[in-house]
Amino acid sequence: MARYKYVIIGKPLKKSLLKKAMHERRSLNDLPVAGPQYLLDYTVPFIPLKFEGFGDSFFQHIQIAVLKVSNDEFLRGYYDVCTGTSQNHIYPCHAGCILNMIIGRETDETGEIVIAEMDSMWNVAVKNGLGNKPLIFE
Numbered sequence: 001m002a003r004y005k006y007v008i009i010g011k012p013l014k015k016s017l018l019k020k021a022m023h024e025r026r027s028l029n030d031l032p033v034a035g036p037q038y039l040l041d042y043t044v045p046f047i048p049l050k051f052e053g054f055g056d057s058f059f060q061h062i063q064i065a066v067l068k069v070s071n072d073e074f075l076r077g078y079y080d081v082c083t084g085t086s087q088n089h090i091y092p093c094h095a096g097c098i099l100n101m102i103i104g105r106e107t108d109e110t111g112e113i114v115i116a117e118m119d120s121m122w123n124v125a126v127k128n129g130l131g132n133k134p135l136i137f138e
Helices: 015-027 092-103 115-127
Strands: 006-009 037-041 059-063 067-069 130-132
Touching: 092 115, 115 130
Parallel strands: 006 037, 037 059
Antiparallel strands: 067 130
């Protein structure tokens, strides 16, 4: 993990794995990664990681599993208050349930992903003002 500029995380990291990566990053003299590393995290709920003794100059933990809502007529406000999303942001699984209801699709957001339906569902999402949250790399 310490050797890559971008690392995608899909499950909460064990503290021992994170600690190992931080110590490996610190000990590598000829690290192939210049500047900070980006931990792109699609874990739901998103829990920001603490980098004790390192700061953002080594690792930046960025949430990527969230959609931005730009249509106040579709959704307005805070939607996932218990899981800490910002105003006008919603987790894709929750948005999917709402979109399923709107189009009368009788399925749920658990289990296997049906790849053949991804484009049509994304088109419904975009039509209703949903889009990917812009990523900010500092």
